[in-house]
Amino acid sequence: MSELRFVQVGFGAQAVEYQRAWDLQREVHAARFADEAPDTCLLLEHPPVYTAGRRTLDSERPLDGTPVVDVDRGGKITWHGPGQLVGYPIMKLPRPVDVVAHVRRLEEALIRAAADFGVATTRVEGRSGVWVLGDPVADRPALGGLSLDFDPRLADEEFDPRLNGPEYAPSNAGQRREDRKLAAIGIRVAKGVTMHGFALNVNPDNTWFDRIVPCGIRDAGVTSLANELGRDVPMAEVLPVVERRLREVLESAELKPREIERPAAGAVPAADGAPAAPGSPVVAPA
Numbered sequence: 001m002s003e004l005r006f007v008q009v010g011f012g013a014q015a016v017e018y019q020r021a022w023d024l025q026r027e028v029h030a031a032r033f034a035d036e037a038p039d040t041c042l043l044l045e046h047p048p049v050y051t052a053g054r055r056t057l058d059s060e061r062p063l064d065g066t067p068v069v070d071v072d073r074g075g076k077i078t079w080h081g082p083g084q085l086v087g088y089p090i091m092k093l094p095r096p097v098d099v100v101a102h103v104r105r106l107e108e109a110l111i112r113a114a115a116d117f118g119v120a121t122t123r124v125e126g127r128s129g130v131w132v133l134g135d136p137v138a139d140r141p142a143l144g145g146l147s148l149d150f151d152p153r154l155a156d157e158e159f160d161p162r163l164n165g166p167e168y169a170p171s172n173a174g175q176r177r178e179d180r181k182l183a184a185i186g187i188r189v190a191k192g193v194t195m196h197g198f199a200l201n202v203n204p205d206n207t208w209f210d211r212i213v214p215c216g217i218r219d220a221g222v223t224s225l226a227n228e229l230g231r232d233v234p235m236a237e238v239l240p241v242v243e244r245r246l247r248e249v250l251e252s253a254e255l256k257p258r259e260i261e262r263p264a265a266g267a268v269p270a271a272d273g274a275p276a277a278p279g280s281p282v283v284a285p286a
Contacts, residue, residue: 003038003039004091005039005040006040006243008239009042009044012082015047016044018069026195033191041088041089041197042087042088043087043088043242043243045081045086045235046081046086048079049069049081050066050067050069051070051073051077052068052076053186054072054073054075060077060213063163064211075215076213077212077215078212079209083224084202085199085202086199087199088196090195093192093193093194094192101256102187102189102194105249105253106185106197107129107185108249109250110242112249117225117229129182130181131220132180132182135177135178140178169221173222180220182201182222182223182228183201200242201224201227203225203232203233204224206224206227
């Protein structure tokens with residue numbers, strides 16, 4: 001793919017209000033679709049804000065009525081704010097668009113960036129983003145004085161960590177030695193061009209996540225580079241590393257359209273609900 005342009009929009013005292021950044025994304029998106037701008041990654045911090053993707057449930061929003069901005073990306077509710085590096089890669093992808101491949105590339109770049117700081121991260125099947133894995137369940141400390149065999153999160157689908165004290169708070173997942181998310185990813189693709197992107201927790205106040213059910217996940221938590229390293233991590237230290245890793249992964253990617261297998265000429269499709277005949281081509285979902 002072509003060279004990726006980075007634009008540092010605003011950090012610290014110049015943090016960018018979410019609506020302003022969203023408007024800027026739309027402007028760059030329109031220019032990229034019209035080939036009037038190159039692939040561009042906006043990098044910035046936001047003032048504190050909760051944003052909810054299309055799949056967010058009412059039961060995952062703040063209980064105290066804190067305002068939430070509903071957005072057109074995938075995923076569920078999350079928080080953005082000071083100490084978090086937000087990146088919006090706005091890139092033209094070949095059609096049919098392979099959304100999963102784009103997400104995996106973003107994950108790979110952030111996994112490499114975390115490794116540069118000595119933090120081992122990985123993917124978790126069925127959960128997008130970049131994760132620090134916890135200890136095996138049997139080796140974790142008991143919660144609330146109870147054995148993990150009685151952890152209510154394992155049996156109660158309605159369990160709400162927001163109502164059950166700090167021992168269940170997402171921000172304390174590291175103390176519980178549970179899986180914890182270092183970077184969240186949520187994107188949208190419109191007209192073959194990506195929007196939204198990733199949020200890497202560098203040195204934020206993670207207790208903001210305790211007011212919501214982050215990404216709709218009740219049995220894991222959140223972390224940051226500062227939490228994992230046990231030291232302050234300035235944004236200025238992280239920015240060049242993330243830029244370098246994004247450039248390395250995204251510019252070297254061989255972008256290919258998603259493969260779609262189509263029925264052979266003359267093939268008779270199976271009736272709704274009926275299995276296809278042996279050897280019939282499989283049609284990938286759109």
